[in-house]
Amino acid sequence: MNRILIRNLGRIGGISEESLLQRSGEHLSNWPALRDAWLLIEGSTIIGWGTMTDEPRQPPNTAVWDAKGAWVIPAFVDPHTHLVHSGTREHEWKARLQGASYQEIAASGGGIMHSVRALRSIEFAALIDESRLRLETMRTMGVGSVEIKSGYGLDFESESKMMRTTRTLASEYPDMNIRSTCLALHAIPPEFRGDMDSYVKKVTQEWIPIWAGEGLIDFIDIFCEQGYFGLVHLDALLACGHRLGLGVRAHVNQFTVMGAVRRAVEGGALSVDHLEELDSDDLDALKHGATFPILLPGCSFFLGIPYAPGRLLADSGVPVVVGSDYNPGSAPGLNPFFTLSLSCLKLGLMPEEALNAMTINAAASLQLSDRTGSVGIGKEASLVFISGLNDWSTLPYHFGQIPPIRVMLKGRFI
Ligand SMILES: [Zn+2]
Known part of the structure; x- marks a missing residue:
């Protein structure tokens, strides 16, 4: 050898x-x-x-x-990305520079739905090519392991296309650890508008079991937020994870405190991601649970929203994790060295704490720290x-x- x-x-x-x-x-x-x-x-x-x-x-x-x-x-571990996507959204960013809010852009058909339309129409091979370029950039910046979510397809075929792209990249780059997360519960697809419950049932009871059977999924995820998915939907995803033996991750508390942190922690979720808004009950749940808090300061930087209380979480004794949230809408940057700086300047972590949060702890949140991250x-x-x-x-x-x-x-x- x-x-x-x-x-x-x-x-x-x-x-x-x-x-x-x-x-x-x-x-x-x-x-x-x-x-x-x-x-x-x-x-x-x-x-x-x-x-x-x-x-x-x-x-x-x-x-x-x-x-x-x-x-x-150690090479960085990025535990939260939306690296597989089609196209960019500079036009929305310019609208935000002129005063429009993220929620206003979403309400007028932009935001995630813009990326959904682009993803649904792109050919599989083109999606692989586009995503490979981003992964190449990430590698040269020292990221050795990355989690990639689906969630811009929102129908069976298009979500499959995303997860197959992730698996294709994993086979093209065996020198990386690439984990695939199903985020079909990212937003309500137009076909199910007004009937969120049916969509959640479809995803958790029909689609995820098929994808899991095909070996396309390592983890499952949900976007819990006002106007998106709620606590009953989080419960349904947690139950699905238990049935199929899949770790659950959850986007929670980006804009609203709604009890999702405690629900996720007590339901055995592997990670709760975002946490820009956090109350004392959320903190208490994290302190007594085994769920990783994953903080995404690049998203706060780019959207101009509050930062997660990193110092408070670190002082509370929880294993703080930091990721990029790389995506075309709220965090179109993947440079781990910049994320490291934001972790210190904006989350209040000391350099050594931020390094641990982006290596060994990030690896642990992807169940990889027995082999990488240190x-x-x-x-x-x-x-x-x-x-x-x-x-x-x-x-x-x-x-x-x-x-x-x-x-x-x-x-x-x-
Ligand atoms: Zn995300």
Whole structure:
């Protein structure tokens, strides 16, 4: 098997022992690092590291790369994206610059429904091509694992087309971990307007079992919001998840507190995403549950809505996760280094906390942290090399400015 020895690393950051799967409470700020180090990789896996003073003799058949003082971190894990979509929505953004609100644009047939029309009409091959370009950008920025949601099809064929696109990308890029989430409950399709209950029944009782049977789904998701889906629909999705053994994620509390956090946590959801609006009962439910809170500061930045209370959540001892929410309407940016800066500047996390939220904790929220999201023996060698750092805080300090010098995914430089 191929071996590569990486010498003269200024720092290895984000080290964890095998058994550690997430960080919270006082451990959230723990970003274990090693100075002046080497790293040994065999195949796709990290098999050793140490300091340069005890560098191993170069074993036979081992390639060597001198990192010349570069620092290395685990590849980022993006646990919430809508990367598969058709087209962009600059026209709506310009309308918002002139004062229209996100809800007003949605009410006039724009927003999600604009993307639904585009998605329904695009050919499968074209959707793959368009999505592949975005994934390529994401890889070069150091993202090694990504969750991709459906939700712009809203009918059986078009949702299938989205999830097949995600699965096709996963087979084209085996050096990434690409998780597929069914978000058919993203909005009410025009065919079911005025009959939300029938649509939810159709999705949870007919469509999801078929897609699950075809191996298209890792997780299922719902958009809970006033005018969208409510608590009874969340219950139906949770029951569907239990029946089929699928982890449930839920978009909640983006604009409205409606009791969905407690409902999701008590129903065993894997994650609750957004949380820009959070009350004390929501917080209490999260503190006593095992559901990951996934915060999406890029969405708040782009829409100009409040940010989730990241500091409060971190201080409450929950394993805070941060993702990009990459999508054409509310977060058309996927740069993990910019998200890292927003996590510090706007969510109130310290740099080390934000790094944990975007690596090991994000991996845990996708049930991947046993293999990725940290630097550990037996973990995937998915790594981002960066030069010019004085401290871990240099990364978010130069907001979005520092591109990685190299990215390695599962043991191979891209
Ligand atoms: Zn989303």
